[in-house]
Amino acid sequence: AQSVTQLGSHVSVSEGALVLLRCNYSSSVPPYLFWYVQYPNQGLQLLLKYTTGATLVKGINGFEAEFKKSETSFHLTKPSAHMSDAAEYFCAVSDSRGSGNTGKLIFGQGTTLQVKP
């Protein structure tokens, strides 16, 4: 069965500092991996995704993530945090390959990013 673990339910950084949100996954087949952001009282917005090809994926708002198969990780980074980055971030894996799959997303528990001025 697939699963996602996000290390750290809360991360606090200063404005302008590096953002690093950690995500490890478990999958028996090559996964599709996603990062979503959720602002208060809103739905989920796709930041970036990994399907195949280049393992370093660039997304919106200056975020990027690197797929490391050997470490089963897909950590999200941003070089310089902005106040507007404060939100809930979710890593997700899709069981998109293999027979009988549904393509459903399996989410981690989320990481709340706080940005201090």
Added chain:
Amino acid sequence: DAGVTQSPTHLIKTRGQHVTLRCSPISGHKSVSWYQQVLGQGPQFIFQYYEKEERGRGNFPDRFSARQFPNYSSELNVNALLLGDSALYLCASTLGGLASAYGYTFGSGTRLTVV
């Protein structure tokens, strides 16, 4: 282009009642999925529909049901509401089929409160 639209945005129901939530996917998207997000947790998969057929069901009781219409919009129905059904219900649509590499576009959700 309109995104994924969900209605209503908020509603309050009493235990034991029934509720219907609605979702309109992005134009051209044929796959719709439903997720339940309890406060402080990640979304949990409830259903996926593709081309009007159920293609996946999560670990939810039979009180939860859904359907997809010919125009690809979808309804999620929950019977005999329990306090624990209080959550944000998210609808997502995708351009591709089951194994979608396109990613899923989510609506803003319906906040259901059961009292």
